[in-house]
Amino acid sequence: MxxxxxxxxxxxxxxxxxxxxxxxxxxxxxxxxxxxxxxxxxxxxxxxxxxxxxxxxxxxxxxxxxxxxxxxxxxxxxxxxxxxxxxxxxxxxxxEEPEARRPPRGFHEMTVRIGKGVVGFGHDVLDTMNFLGHLLVVVARSLFWLFVSPRRIRWPAVFSLIERAGLDAIPVVAVATFFIGAVVAYIGAGMLQQFGAEVFAVELIGISMMREFNIVITAVLLAGRSASSFAAELGAMKMNQEIDAMKVMGVDPFEALVFPRFAALLITIPLLTFVATLAGLLGGIVVTWSVLGLGPAFFLQRIVDNVGITHFWIALSKAPVMAGVIAGIGCRQGMDTGGDVESLGRRVTAAVVHAIFSIIMIDAVFAMIYKELDL
Missing domain, CATH: 3.30.750.24 (STAS domain)
Known part of the structure; x- marks a missing residue:
């Protein structure tokens, strides 16, 4: 004792x-x-x-x-x-006084930072693959229940996120693409007038807005708006241990939190792309009508005859990939949040930066693929 x-x-x-x-x-x-x-x-x-x-x-x-x-x-x-x-x-x-270790400097410091960066990148790749695998399993399970028992899908959460992430974003997407279409038309008209080919400004506006700017601008705006929102929401839940409580109760956080956000963006981004296309063409019509004197009827007829709908379908084919990347990055950063506010801020910033970088890279890959396919 x-x-x-x-x-x-x-x-x-x-x-x-x-x-x-x-x-x-x-x-x-x-x-x-x-x-x-x-x-x-x-x-x-x-x-x-x-x-x-x-x-x-x-x-x-x-x-x-x-x-x-x-x-x-x-x-x-x-x-x-x-x-x-x-x-x-x-x-x-x-x-005995503890020996203060001198911090690395010069070339040694550079090698240490490179090594830490490589190791951190490897850990991020493994975490991303783990997240992607879990998400694919949940998506496959949800698709199965969609045909077998649709009531098991959390439809209220999906429709609520469709409203917040999609419908509420229509004004900002429309305004942004309207002015981008106007800027493209104004610059293109000024350059083509030097060669007496100002009529081709219609093709320039149509192809650029229907093929690239509509989906890219929509995705970038959603990256800044929705990816940051997803990361902040899930990060706050992770800090408050709500996600741990869901696991204890037997609820899969991917099925309850990640999949509704993924489905919401997958449904809304084609709608926002269509709105962005109309707004961009409207901006081009306003500029070409006021600067070049080309009326709306002539503009639209030339779009139908010389541009066609193929470019719009090419842009729309990128939408599911963009939606998955934006939702996946935002939710992953939120799920990886630590227990302090500083970690939450870093994760929200990383969600926006990674999403925008991924959007630009994916668009470049699609451009090379369609170039090889002669589309």
Whole structure:
């Protein structure tokens, strides 16, 4: 049975003596170390008697060394040899200053940062593959329930996210693409007028807006609007341990949180692409009508005859990939949020940056593929 650490001090003699008793261990020390230090404060040439100490560990030895302070002298301590050796080791450890490691500089610092970046990139790739695999399993399961038992899908969450991520984004997408179409028309008309080919500004506007700008601008706006929102929402839930609570209750967070967001963007991004196409063409019509004198009827007829609908279907074929990337990146960053606000801020920023970078890269890959297919 453990006995609490205790001591008695005989300070009335010429050679004060403090006798320790009990167990001077981490579990039994309590406030004996502080009391010993207060009792020995101002005393010098005192002796320490450890013969009645049953057990002594590093915590008790450190308390004795700190209480003795500068007056610590192993020659004035009585006790078992193993106790004296432990005190000597602890006292020597307290006198040694930790060696400050010099931070790497120059080429060494560069190699360290490159190494950390490579390792971090590898961990991100593994985490991304894990997230993607889990998401694909949930999507396949949801598609199965869609045909077998549609009631098992969380339709209220899906429709709510469709409204927030899709319908509420129509004004900003329409305004942005309207002005982009107007800018493309204004610059194209100014350049083509030098060669007397201003009529081809219609083809320039039609191809650029129906093939590239409609889907790219829509995806970029959704990356800044929806990916950050998804990361912030899931990150806040992760900080409040709501996601852990869902796992404890047997609810799959991917099925309850990630899939509705994925489905919402998958449904709404074609609608937003169509709105962006109409707004961009309207901006081009306004500029060509006011600057070149080409009426709306002529503009639309030339779009139908020389541009066609193929470019719009090419842009629409990119929509599911863009939706999956935006929703996946936003949800993954949210699910990887730590327990502090700083981590949440970094994850939201990373969600937007990674989503925009991925959109531009995917669009470039599609452009090369359709170039090889002669589309």
């Amino acid at each position: 453990e006995r609490p650490a205790d001591f008695t001090l005989q300070a009335a003699t010429d050679h004060p003596t403090v006798a320790l008793s009990g167990d001077w261990t981490a579990r039994s020390l309590g406030g004996a170390g502080v009391s010993l230090a207060e009792s020995l404060d101002g005393l010098a040439n005192f002796a320490v008697d450890l013969t009645d100490v049953r057990r002594l560990d590093t915590a008790g030895a450190l308390a004795v060394v700190r209480a003795a302070g500068a007056s610590f002298d192993l020659a004035r301590i009585r006790g078992r040899p193993e106790a004296l050796r432990l005190l000597a080791v602890v006292e020597q450890a307290t006198r």
